[in-house]
Amino acid sequence: MLIRLGIDLGTSTTVAVLAGADGGVRNLLFDASPLLSSAVFAGPGSGLLTGQDAERAASGYPAGLEANPKRRIDDGMVWLGDGEYAIAELLAAVLGRVAAEARRVSGAVPGSVILTHPASWQRTRLGILTDAAERAGLGEVGLVPEPVAAAAYFATAGDVLPGRCLVIYDLGAGTFDVSVVRRTVEGFDVISAAGLPDVGGLDLDAAIVAHARSLTAERTDGWGRLDWPRTSEDEQARRALWASARAAKERLTRHATADVHVPLVGADLHLTREEFDRAVRPLLERTAKLTVEVLRQTAVAPDEIGGVLLVGGASRVPLAATLLHRTLRIAPTIVDQPELVVAEGSLIAPLLRTLAAAPAAARVSAAGVTPGGPAVPAAALVNAAEPAGAVDMLDGATPAAGTDDARPDAGPRGGARATDPRRRIAIAVVLLLAVGVGAVALYRLLNRPDAELVYELRDHTSSVESVAFSPDGTKLASASVDKTVRVYDAATGRPLGAPIAGNSEVYTVAFSPNGKIIASAGEDSRIHLWDAETHQPWKLAKMTGAGGTAPFAGHGHRISAVAFSSDDTVASIDYAGEVRLWSIENGEQIGAPFPAPPERFAASRPAIAFCPGDSTRFVASGPIEEPQFWTTSPRKVTPGTGGHTGAVDGVAYTPDCRYAVSAGADNTVRIWDATTFHPRQMTLSGQTGGVDSVAVSRDGRTIASGGTDSTIRLWSVETGDQTGLIDLGGLATGALAFSPVDAKIFASANSGRGGTVRLWRIR
Known part of the structure; x- marks a missing residue:
């Protein structure tokens, strides 16, 4: 097989991948990094230098540097140092560096070369690009639009059926581009694209510099030298400032704080993620707004979108994914090295057409x-x-x-x-x-697998017993026997605030209908309410006055599950199967407890779920063979008729309340008519251990079930057929929850050893 070379010539950095004759793929390294600076330097007697050589040379001769030649594609000629250069010559210098490294690594001339380009580039710009490739000795090259390459990369990780669309959110160093591509039999076609030439990683760096300036504005002499360098020392200081800003941005994608050194001004500043988010929010909100505008103009319906894909190094910034998730109500897909996606995808895209033939x-x-x-x-x-x-x-x-x-x-x-x-x-x-x-x-x-892993969280130190999404799908909470509740950005998995402490061992967590309150409960037999933003105890509107008793106290056993109704009533069920309803205003119990059913199985973890939109109906499970269907007005219970042969450990409603779903210790899942209380004829069987948890997708089509056999299984609500299987490699599933805004996104938590929370996307 021919050696193939794929090149993503970027505004700030260039990435190249090489596919060898053995089928293996490697990233070409430049100065020990897969990212080659796209900068070009022309100095007296030096010829054209690229990469770090160019940046280092510019310290003593800044007039010879063009940091972003791709941005000058329409200028024709560029003046550097003492001479004028065709833009194709500058691009050829970068491509020539890539070609030389490819020949050195492979020991041969690549037989096939693919170059990527922005989707909006037309004949003139593409002509300059191919001219540059020819000058670099690459010969005839294939051209692939960047969003098509990105889509091809992601298509290898999951099914993207013909007719489905992918949204490519490309936040690079110099620009932002958003594209909508549609899967065809032969590959991907770009159906719409737009961009912002003034939003990119460099602009996020500029926001950090502006923030540093605002804190040290009185030191005008130092800033004057940084803004208008005259000496080599000034130029080096300016470069050090921007390098520090870039490093702070990159650190803040992983940590809550970063330091910024401002040379000549003599300041070392402490920057928090919250400060950074405030500074860059206006820029990133523009990217989210443009994404929506492109989708509206193309009239792509939400159910046609097969995924939202983040590429480009600056897309690592957590706020980018958060704003996009909140705007589109679709959790974006993120990879560890988004700047490498387009280059790798450039070698895949042509093969899709080959396979079609x-x-x-x-x-x-x-x-x-x-x-x-x-x-x-x-x-x-x-x-x-x-x-x-x-x-x-x-x-x-x-x-x-x-x-x-x-x-x-x-x-x-x-x-x-x-x-x-x-x-x-x-x-x-x-x-x-x-x-x-x-x-x-x-x-x-x-x-x-039938679902791809979006991210994995390992912050808990013991078994995770419950997971829950906020009503708007932006937050994910987890409860653990390590006595904490943790809250994450659902799109990125980034922790939001400190862990919620002050609990005993926690077995259950839930969000209120407005998303402002988090309820948790467990070993101490009480419900605790927390502010979902500050993670401080929630202050009740009316303090309880029943003889000075503590709010939400009354259960005689550990609480295994809590749930909110649509009118803010809180329901709790303990390990005996007794249900209590509570007022969220004062923490007092509403009416008498709903009695526990006769215990027939000792090993049971009761669950409870309200009918969505109907606060008078809920279903509960317990140490018996069938779920218990309750109404509060009139106060009545109707046991399910027939069904499991062991305890019921999990329950859920479909969004329309037409059906209830139960998880059984007899290794089966059952679907119940919520009006007649009879199980449907089919039994969802196949799990080889007790089923501990079930969840239903927001569109009411898919059931997820998990338990002790180390698998998560997906089922069709309509037919009862198994539609998917995920092998967890020995970990038992203790909890499942679907996103309330995306029918393909669900979270799982492992019970037993460790404390892992995972977010999945159904293929």
């Missing part, structure tokens, strides 16, 4: 390959190599640890669809011949 046997949906859908070429893997015994792997043998996790955003393996081994081997041969797919990549395609 391959024999039909290469696109058999029963093997997990959607007709007309994407293959997973070796270019999608980092350092993937074709192992010995690849056919044995396809025939069901377990691969060596790590072989399916080459991509940093890859989730746990699981959910392979059953197919005849001979058929799978035949498909493998066809794919290998058709597009040169490596065996490891093919194995991942045929055995990929």
Whole structure:
């Protein structure tokens, strides 16, 4: 197979990937980094320097530096130092550096070169780009729009069916671009694109510099030298300031604080994430607004969107994902190194068309390959190599640890669809011949899970017993027996504030309907209310006056679950199965307790769920074989008729309250008619251990179930068929919750050892 080179020539940095003859893919390194500065320097007798060489040389001769030649694409000629240069010559210098490194690493001239470009570029700009490639000795190159390359990269991680759209949110160093691409049989087509030339990572750096200036504005002499450097010392100080601002921005994507050094001014400033978010919010709000405008202009409906993909180094800023999630009500997909996505995708995009033209046997949906859908070429893997015994792997043998996790955003393996081994081997041969797919990549395609892991949180130090989304889907809360409740940004997994302490062991957590209150309960048999923003105890509107008794106190056993009704009533159920209703105003009990059912099974963790939109109806589970359907007016209970053969440990309603779903210790899930209280005929079976938790998606179509067999299973509400499987590798599932705004997003928590919370996206 030919050596292939993919290049993403960026405004601030350039990235290149090389696919070798063995199918393995590697990022080319420049000065030990995959990011090559796109800067070009022209000085007396130096020729054209690129990368760090150019930046270092500019310290003594700033007039010779063009930091962002791609931004000058329309200028034709650029004056640097003492001479004038064609813009194609500057771009050729960067591409030539890439070509030289590719030849050094591979020992040969690449047989195929792909260059990416903004979707809005037309014939003139593309002509300059191809001219630059020819000057760099790359010869004839293929061109791929950047959003198409990004979409192709993400298509290797999940099904994107023909007709579905992807939103590509590309926040690079110098510019912001948003594109909507539609999956076709042959690949991806750009159906709309727009951009902001004045919003990028450099502008976020500028916001930090402006913030530093506002805190030291009285030191005019130092700022004058930084703004208008005259000496080499001044120029070096200016570069150090902007390097410090960039480093602070990058640190704040992972930590709550960062330091900024302001040379010449003599200040070392402490910058918090909150201060940074305030400074950059106006810029990032413009990106979210433009994204919505592009979607409106293209008339793409929300249910047509298969994903929102964040690429570009500056998209790491947590506020970008948060604002986008709140605006679109769709959780964006983020990877560890978003600046590498376009380069890797550039080698994948052409192969999608190749696969579309391959024999039909290469696109058999029963093997997990959607007709007309994407293959997973070796270019999608980092350092993937074709192992010995690849056919044995396809025939069901377990691969060596790590072989399916080459991509940093890859989730746990699981959910392979059953197919005849001979058929799978035949498909493998066809794919290998058709597009040169490596065996490891093919194995991942045929055995990929039915949901991709968006992120994983390991902050708790003990078993996580409950997870809950806020009503607007922007926050995710988790409760643990480590005596804390933690709250995260649901889009990014970034912690929001300090952990909520002051609990005993916590078994349950829930948000109020307006999202302002978090309720938690557990070992101490009381409900605790917390302010969802400050994480301080919630002050009741009316203090309880029943003989000075503590609010929300009355249960005689540990509380296993709490739930809010649509009118803010709080319901709680304890380990005996007794239910109590509470006023959120004063913490006093409303009416008498709802009695516990007769105990028939000792091992049970009761659950409770209100009918959405109807505060008078709720369903509860307990140490008996069927759920209990309650109404508060009139006060009445109706046990389900028939069903499980063991205790019921989890319950949930569909959004329209037509059905209730129950999880049983008998390893099954049942769907109940919420009007007749009879179970539907089909039994959702297949789990090999007790089912502890169930959740229903916001569109009422999908059930997620989990328990002691270390799997999460997805089911169709309509047919009862299993539609997905996730293997958790030995971890039991203690809790599940679907996003209230995205039917494909759900969270899971493991009970037992560790304290892991995961966010999943259904494929």
